[in-house]
Structure formats: structure tokens, C-alpha cells
Amino acid sequence: xxxxxxxxxxxxxxxxxxxxxxxxxxxxxxxxxxxxxxxxxxxxxxxxxxxxxxxxxxxxxxxxxxxxxxxxxxxxxxxxxxxxxxxxxxxxxxxxxxxxxxxxxxxxxxxxxxxxxxxxxxxxxxxxxxxxxxxxxxxxxxxxxxxxxxxxxxxxxxxxxxxxxxxxxxxxxxxxxxxxxxxxxxxxxx
Amino acid sequence: xxxxxxxxxxxxxxxxxxxxxxxxxxxxxxxxxxxxxxxxxxxxxxxxxxxxxxxxxxxxxxxxxxxxxxxxxxxxxxxxxxxxxxxxxxxxxxxxxxxxxxxxxxxxxxxxxxxx
Numbered sequence: 001x002x003x004x005x006x007x008x009x010x011x012x013x014x015x016x017x018x019x020x021x022x023x024x025x026x027x028x029x030x031x032x033x034x035x036x037x038x039x040x041x042x043x044x045x046x047x048x049x050x051x052x053x054x055x056x057x058x059x060x061x062x063x064x065x066x067x068x069x070x071x072x073x074x075x076x077x078x079x080x081x082x083x084x085x086x087x088x089x090x091x092x093x094x095x096x097x098x099x100x101x102x103x104x105x106x107x108x109x110x111x112x113x114x115x116x117x118x119x120x121x122x123x124x125x126x127x128x129x130x131x132x133x134x135x136x137x138x139x140x141x142x143x144x145x146x147x148x149x150x151x152x153x154x155x156x157x158x159x160x161x162x163x164x165x166x167x168x169x170x171x172x173x174x175x176x177x178x179x180x181x182x183x184x185x186x187x188x189x190x
Numbered sequence: 191x192x193x194x195x196x197x198x199x200x201x202x203x204x205x206x207x208x209x210x211x212x213x214x215x216x217x218x219x220x221x222x223x224x225x226x227x228x229x230x231x232x233x234x235x236x237x238x239x240x241x242x243x244x245x246x247x248x249x250x251x252x253x254x255x256x257x258x259x260x261x262x263x264x265x266x267x268x269x270x271x272x273x274x275x276x277x278x279x280x281x282x283x284x285x286x287x288x289x290x291x292x293x294x295x296x297x298x299x300x301x302x303x304x305x306x
Contacts, residue, residue, distance in 0.1 A: 029261075029269070030222070030245060036268045037223050038241075053242030061246035065253060 002045040005035045008055065015059035018123065020069030027062055064182075067124025076119050076127065077134035083112045084138040093143075093152050093160045109167065113174060120178035128175030136171040139164070203237060207247060209290055210237060212275065212283040215257060219274035222248065248273055256282055 009032050016024045031052070038048035052058065068076070086108040091101035112135050120128020143164065146152040210233075214225055226244055229237045251257045256279030261269050275283070 027245075027249075030271050031242075033268055033270060034222050034241065034245070037270075040266065040268065041223075051241050053240045058242035058246070061243060062249065065246050065250045 002039065004045040004049060005032065005039070008035070008049050008052075012055045012059060015055050016062060018063055018068045018072040019066055020071065023066055023069065031058070063122070068119070068122070068127040073119075073123065073127045073130050076115070076123070076131045080112060080115050080119075080131040080135040081138040083108055083115065084135040085142050087112055087135075088139055088142045088146065089160070089164070090146050090152055093146075093164060112171065116171060116175045117178045120175045121182050124182065125176060125179035128179050129172050130175070132172035132175030136168045139168045139171075206290070207237070208251065209283070209286050211247060211251060212256060212279055212286070215273055215275050216280065216283055219272040221270040221272050225273075251279070255279070 009028055012031060013024065013028055016027060019027070035045070035048045035052065038051070039045055043051070087105045089102045089105035092098060092105070116128055116132045116135065119131040143152070210229060211225065214220065214228060214232075220228070222241075222245055225248075226239055226241055229239065248257065248259075252259055252273070255276060257273045258276055259271050259273045261271050263269050
């Protein structure tokens with residue numbers, strides 16, 4: 001195979017790392033087949049590559065079609081869960097009158113929401129809902145651990161806890177809703 | 191070509207590309223390079239696609255269940271991925287063609303009135 005085609009395929013492979021392995025291999029095989037056929041039909045490798053387009057935009061189009069693969073979504077879920085540990089406002093739940101105690105967790109909650117929205121917009125509905133669900137579940141697990149260890153007693157009342165539950169349940173919903181404003185999946189990218 | 195003209199052309203092509211792809215594949219199974227060449231030839235060069243945009247468009251139609259594809263090994267050693275229509279794709283093509291005809295007729299009526 002031509003070195004130029006080889007390096008084009010390698011570059012595309014790197015940019016498609018977010019896809020499932022099977023899908024990625026299949027896409028790369030098709031692109032390679034196209035380039036080799038173009039060369040066999042008389043084009044130079046350079047011209048065939050130029051006609052195919054820059055790897056960045058080609059990869060972007062494929063990711064838009066398939067969304068993120070499970071491997072990459074799993075990584076995002078772990079990151080989302082990690083951030084979510086820091087979103088549990090233990091001190092605030094203990095004492096809702098201490099509003100300042102909620103600022104730190106709120107900043108992390110905002111980061112978590114941004115991650116969910118970005119996952120949904122770039123990786124599709126499945127990615128957004130999965131990352132949102134991981135974040136939601138983590139918040140409940142951490143809250144449960146705090147409650148079991150006696151760190152949180154909810155002596156300060158239920159209003160903080162209700163807000164916590166509502167915010168947690170909103171996270172997967174945000175992932176779901178954000179995907180609906182994803183660049184149209186009905187458009188061919190011509 | 192002026193920038194505005196290029197944008198208009200891209201917009202119009204975008205709207206009609208899926209219909210053209212389905213219509214081409216309704217004639218039988220085809221592979222990517224063949225589709226590009228036929229599209230270019232039949233449209234007199236109007237649909238001169240950036241080749242890397244065709245394949246994601248085909249994959250999108252496949253994801254929707256309008257097409258299916260299979261790899262075919264060849265003596266040359268370069269395998270080809272052939273795309274062909276599904277029953278669902280044929281149904282969509284029939285409906286979309288009807289909408290297209292109606293749109294062309296209606297648009298032409300409006301354009302004609304604008305020329306008076």
C-alpha cells in the first residue's frame with residue numbers, strides 16, 4: 001500500500017477512536033478500499049486522498065452517524081461518576097441554612113452537567129443518557145454511604161434532600177434532551 | 191461562483207442527496223466509487239461529491255434501515271462494500287419521491303409567479 005494512503009488511514013484511525021472497534025475497522029476498510037480502487041483506476045494517491053477529504057471532517061461525519069462506542073462511553077461514565085462524587089453537598093444537607101456549603105458541590109454539579117451535555121451532543125443520545133445515569137446513580141450511592149455512616153442525618157429538614165433527589169434525576173434527562181438539539185442526524189453531509 | 195451561490199447549491203444538494211442515493215440504489219446494489227461516478231455522470235457534474243462525505247451518508251441510510259451492505263471479495267484483492275435497498279428503503283423512496291414531485295411543482299409555480 002502507498003505510504004500516503006497508509007498514513008491517511010492511520011490518521012483517520014486515531015480520529016475514530018471514539019467508535020466501537022468493529023465499526024471503526026469496518027469504516028477504515030471501506031475508506032482504504034475506496035482509495036486503493038481510485039489509485040488502481042489511475043489517480044495518484046495524493047489526488048485520491050485530497051478527493052476524499054481531510055480526516056478530521058471525515059471522522060466527524062462518521063461519529064455523527066454512529067455516536068460514541070461503548071468503550072468510550074464507559075470512560076465518560078467513569079469520569080462523570082468521579083465528578084459526581086464531589087457534587088454531593090453533605091454539609092449543606094446536614095444544615096440547609098448554610099448556603100455557602102453548597103457552592104463547591106454546585107460547581108462540580110455544573111461540570112457534571114456540562115460533561116453530560118457535551119457527551120450527548122457529540123456522542124449521541126445513548127452517550128448522554130449513560131453519562132447522566134452514571135452521575136445520577138453515583139450521587140445516590142454516595143448519599144447512601146454518607147447516610148449509613150451517620151455523616152448526614154437530615155436533621156436540618158427534608159428540603160435539601162428533595163432538591164438533591166430532583167437534581168439527580170434530572171441528570172439522565174438532560175442527557176436525553178441535549179441529544180435532540182444534536183446537529184441533524186437526518187442530513188446527509190454534502 | 192459567488193459565496194452565496196455556493197451556499198445555495200450546498201443547501202439544495204443537501205436536501206436532495208438522500209433521495210438521489212436511494213433512487214440510484216433502487217436500480218440494484220452498488221459500491222461507493224460506482225455511486226460517486228454515476229451520480230456525477232447522471233447529474234452532469236452537479237452532484238460532484240467530496241468523496242469522504244458519501245460514505246457517512248450511506249452509513250446513515252443503512253443505520254435507518256433503508257439500505258443494507260455486504261463485503262464482496264475480489265480477485266484484485268481489494269474488497270468492495272456493496273449497498274442495496276431494503277423494503278423499508280423502497281417504501282421511503284416512494285413516499286419521498288411523491289413529496290419531491292409536489293415540492294418541485296409548487297416551487298416552480300412560485301418561481302413562475304415571481305418572474306411575471
